[in-house]
Amino acid sequence: MTPLTLVIGNKNYSSWSLRAWLLMKHVGVTFEEIVIVLDTPGTREALERHGPSGRVPVLHHGALTVWDSLAICEYVAELTGKGWPEHREARAVARAVAAEMHSGFTTLRSLWPMNARARNRHTAVTAALEADVERIDELWNDCRGRFGEGGPWLFGAYSIADAMYAPVVLRFNTYGAGISQTARWYMASVLEDAALQEWLQAAKQEPWTIAADEVG
């Protein structure tokens, strides 16, 4: 197969990059990665060299460039036949929860930025933040309850939905979200995942800090 190259941001902070990277690890495709250090004077130029949106992640496959984390996951799912649940109803719900993440939870994303290596951070919990946390908790419970049989993931087997919510798990871990037992159990599965552990080890080694994302 034509080689795949995934362009990502700092592993400690780039939540969108993590989604595409994790999915690619889970479906077992081989790819090269290029890390662009975010929040430096050279960042903009480096980002624009790789994709039209000036954002990461970006996937290069031969002459094709795919930007946007969910579009990359979809493309990799088409290449490999892996990534979405097999059953049509489960697949429809998996797409809905992935889309809900992609287009929503803006309060959670802005008040609790992903900071993979940080622990025991505390921030004021606003009503809007609490509502985002509660909705995610409800959603995880619903997926696990209806579709989780047969594996530890939201739809049993690993899917794009799990990749989409992995950065949320890291945020909950950093800022200490109050969540249900099922949600805590799901978080433990995500945190023990070998691919995520590989990402976290690399994040720990990174020398860069983004002050705006050091919260709590």
Ligand SMILES: N[C@@H](CCC(=O)N[C@@H](CS)C(=O)NCC(=O)O)C(=O)O
């Ligand atoms: N909707 C896009 C969002 C991508 C995005 O916002 N990426 C951030 C990093 S996580 C970025 O590239 N920021 C540019 C910058 O920091 O200069 C996606 O899903 O890929």
